[in-house]
Structure formats: structure tokens, C-alpha cells
Amino acid sequence: MSKDRYGSAGRVVVTGGAGYIGSHAVLALRDAGWDVVIVDDLSTGSLHLVPRGVPLRIGNIGNSAFMATVFAETRPDAVVHFAGSISVPESVERPLKYYNNNFAASCRLVETCLAAGIDKLIFSSTAAVYGIPEVQPVTEDSPLRPINPYGRSKLMTEEMLKDTAAANPFRYVALRYFNVAGADPKGRAGQVVKNSTNLIKVVSELAAGRRPGMTVYGDDYATTDGTCIRDFIHVSDLAEAHVAALTYLMNGGASDVMNCGYGEGYSVKSVLREAGRISGHALPYTMGARRAGDPAQVISDPSRIRERLSWSPRYANLDLILRSAIAWEKSLPVLAGREEDAANVVPLAPHLAAMSRVARIHPTLQ
Numbered sequence: 001m002s003k004d005r006y007g008s009a010g011r012v013v014v015t016g017g018a019g020y021i022g023s024h025a026v027l028a029l030r031d032a033g034w035d036v037v038i039v040d041d042l043s044t045g046s047l048h049l050v051p052r053g054v055p056l057r058i059g060n061i062g063n064s065a066f067m068a069t070v071f072a073e074t075r076p077d078a079v080v081h082f083a084g085s086i087s088v089p090e091s092v093e094r095p096l097k098y099y100n101n102n103f104a105a106s107c108r109l110v111e112t113c114l115a116a117g118i119d120k121l122i123f124s125s126t127a128a129v130y131g132i133p134e135v136q137p138v139t140e141d142s143p144l145r146p147i148n149p150y151g152r153s154k155l156m157t158e159e160m161l162k163d164t165a166a167a168n169p170f171r172y173v174a175l176r177y178f179n180v181a182g183a184d185p186k187g188r189a190g191q192v193v194k195n196s197t198n199l200i201k202v203v204s205e206l207a208a209g210r211r212p213g214m215t216v217y218g219d220d221y222a223t224t225d226g227t228c229i230r231d232f233i234h235v236s237d238l239a240e241a242h243v244a245a246l247t248y249l250m251n252g253g254a255s256d257v258m259n260c261g262y263g264e265g266y267s268v269k270s271v272l273r274e275a276g277r278i279s280g281h282a283l284p285y286t287m288g289a290r291r292a293g294d295p296a297q298v299i300s301d302p303s304r305i306r307e308r309l310s311w312s313p314r315y316a317n318l319d320l321i322l323r324s325a326i327a328w329e330k331s332l333p334v335l336a337g338r339e340e341d342a343a344n345v346v347p348l349a350p351h352l353a354a355m356s357r358v359a360r361i362h363p364t365l366q
């Protein structure tokens with residue numbers, strides 16, 4: 001993407017930039033001419049996803065002393081905040097982890113931003129803030145009724161941002177992602193986490209021969225084929241939405257909340273059928289019972305982001321999403337060869353290293 005599409009660039013700190021979505025945003029930001037510094041504790045992120053030449057500071061965003069040093073050294077124009085914990089089932093089992101790592105750590109991060117004079121932030125929110133929506137498509141004004149600690153921790157963070165922006169010279173855009181899927185079309189990034197419950201990741205593992213089968217949870221929903229319908233957004237389109245949101249704030253845009261989706265949905269069975277067509281053989285699955293808390297259908301109304309950010313997706317096509325995800329899945333064993341290649345990690349000052357996690361390569365690839 002050209003720098004001209006969204007205007008002039010500056011410097012940005014990307015928290016969680018070694019993760020799935022953050023790494024795609026780093027690529028999009030760099031393609032758009034932004035100077036990027038990644039902050040990540042590598043708790044689920046991977047050094048494989050950090051492009052060569054992009055500085056990485058390893059540490060926790062909730063560590064104010066560490067973040068203050070990063071901000072003092074890098075003096076960014078804005079922060080793009082992806083860092084967080086993302087598993088809904090884990091959030092039910094370990095709610096305090098989610099309130100700490102998503103909400104409390106974000107409070108500390110924003111406090112550190114204010115102290116450093118950083119007045120712009122993009123936040124990774126989620127359709128989980130809507131809970132089980134009664135009306136489709138879901139607009140930003142739909143009722144906010146999260147049904148698990150993950151969704152609540154994200155909604156609490158949105159509210160903290162809103163109150164902070166009302167009381168300080170500080171503006172933000174919270175992007176509510178629907179079902180994020182796919183991989184960088186050039187093969188530079190993708191999802192590396194193991195045991196993902198993300199449908200397209202699981203289906204791609206199946207198509208690439210990396211798992212023997214999968215379970216479809218329920219075929220008795222009131223949908224065309226009885227399986228759940230979701231609005232899948234290609235991760236590279238989502239990455240570009242962050243570039244657009246950042247430029248919007250740089251140009252003086254007001255704080256806002258925006259859905260990120262395509263406004264159309266695909267059923268679980270249609271995803272399996274399409275992935276089978278791409279891989280040339282039917283994919284094996286077993287039929288299971290419904291899971292608690294799975295709405296039959298969740299589809300975004302993306303009008304606001306299209307209008308306010310002039311964002312227009314480039315990969316709004318299930319075939320493209322699946323092809324990129326399957327190609328990435330097939331490339332994973334090759335990527336494992338880069339395990340030792342971590343020349344762009346910026347060593348921490350000794351006193352900060354003591355406060356931060358010890359740098360290590362996350363064992364997501366074997």
C-alpha cells in the first residue's frame with residue numbers, strides 16, 4: 001500500500017506486534033511508510049513474526065517503568081495497542097488473568113502514554129463486547145452485553161479509554177474485530193499459535209494435513225445449513241484498517257469506535273466445503289453438540305468504518321482468505337528454520353531486563 005493513500009507517516013509503538021494481528025499491522029504500517037517499534041512480552045507472540053529491521057523491545061506493557069523508557073527512547077506519535085490475552089474459554093477459567101492483562105495493563109499503558117505526552121491510541125477491541133446480538137447486522141450502537149470475562153475486559157478497556165479521552169487531551173479509536181482470519185498474501189506472517197479454536201486456522205491445519213480431523217459444534221441452528229454463520233475478515237484488510245485509523249487520528253479525527261468486518265457471513269459447513277475444494281479433497285470432520293455461548297449468526301455492519309476512514313477491503317473473499325491461510329499453514333515447518341534468527345531484538349538495560357520477562361522464543365513452532 002502506498003504512503004499517499006492515508007497521508008504522511010510518523011513513528012508508532014505497536015504493542016503485541018509479535019502476535020498474529022499485530023505482526024500484520026506492522027507489515028501494513030511499514031508498507032505505508034511508518035517507523036515502527038514493537039513492544040511484546042512474547043507470551044504468545046513469536047520472533048518469527050517480527051520482520052527484519054523492526055526493533056523489538058521485550059517486556060510487559062503493564063510495566064510502567066519499562067514502557068516509560070521505551071517511550072522516552074522512541075518518542076512515538078501514537079500507540080497501536082494489540083497486546084492482550086485472547087482465549088474466551090481461558091478467560092472463564094482464569095478471569096483475573098484477563099482483567100489484569102487486558103484491562104489493568106491497558107490502564108497502566110494509557111497512564112504511561114499520558115505521562116509521556118502521547119495523545120493518540122488505536123485499541124484492539126472485539127465483537128465479543130456485543131455478547132449474543134439479537135439483531136443482525138450488528139452496529140456500533142447495538143447493546144453491549146459481553147457474556148464472558150474476555151469480552152468484559154475489552155468493554156471495560158473501551159470505557160476507560162472513553163473516560164480518559166473526556167478528561168485529557170487524548171484521542172483513540174477502538175476497532176471491534178469480528179472473525180479475523182487468513183494470512184499475509186506474500187507469506188510474511190500468519191497465525192502460529194497451537195491449539196487455536198479459530199475456525200479458519202483449524203480448517204487450514206486440516207487442509208494442510210497438520211491435524212487428523214475436527215469437530216463442528218452444532219448443525220441445528222436456524223441458519224441455511226444449520227451451522228453457525230460468522231463474518232470473517234482477512235487479517236491484512238484489518239491491518240490496513242489500523243493504518244487508516246491511525247492516519248485519521250493524526251489528521252485530528254475525534255475518538256471513535258468502529259466495527260471491523262465485511263458485513264457478510266459464511267457458515268461453518270461452507271468454510272469446510274470451500275477449503276476442501278481448494279485442497280482437492282473433502283475435509284474430515286465429526287458432528288458435535290452446540291457449545292454454550294455460540295450465537296447462530298454474527299455479522300457486522302461495517303458502514304461506519306467505510307464512511308469515516310474511507311477503508312475499503314482488498315481481500316473480502318472466502319477463497320482468498322482460505323488460500324492465504326492454507327499456504328501459511330503449509331509453510332510453517334520451513335519457518336521453523338529461522339528459530340535462531342533474532343538479530344533485531346533490542347537488548348534491555350540491565351535494570352529493565354530484571355523487571356521484564358526473560359527473552360525466549362515461544363515454542364509455537366516445532
Ligand SMILES: NC(=O)c1ccc[n+]([C@@H]2O[C@H](COP(=O)([O-])OP(=O)(O)OC[C@H]3O[C@@H](n4cnc5c(N)ncnc54)[C@H](O)[C@@H]3O)[C@@H](O)[C@H]2O)c1
Pocket residue numbers: 015016017018019020021022039040041042043044045046059060061062081082083084085086101105124125126127177178179180193
Ligand atoms: N484473533 C482474533 O480473532 C481477535 C478478535 C478480536 C480481537 N482480537 C484482539 O486483537 C489483539 C491481538 O490478537 P491476536 O489474535 O494477534 O493475539 P496474539 O496472542 O497472537 O497476539 C497478542 C500479542 O500480545 C503479546 N502480549 C500479550 N500480553 C502482553 C503484555 N502484557 N505485554 C506485552 N505483550 C503482550 C503476546 O505475546 C502476543 O504477541 C488482542 O488484543 C485480541 O484481544 C483478536
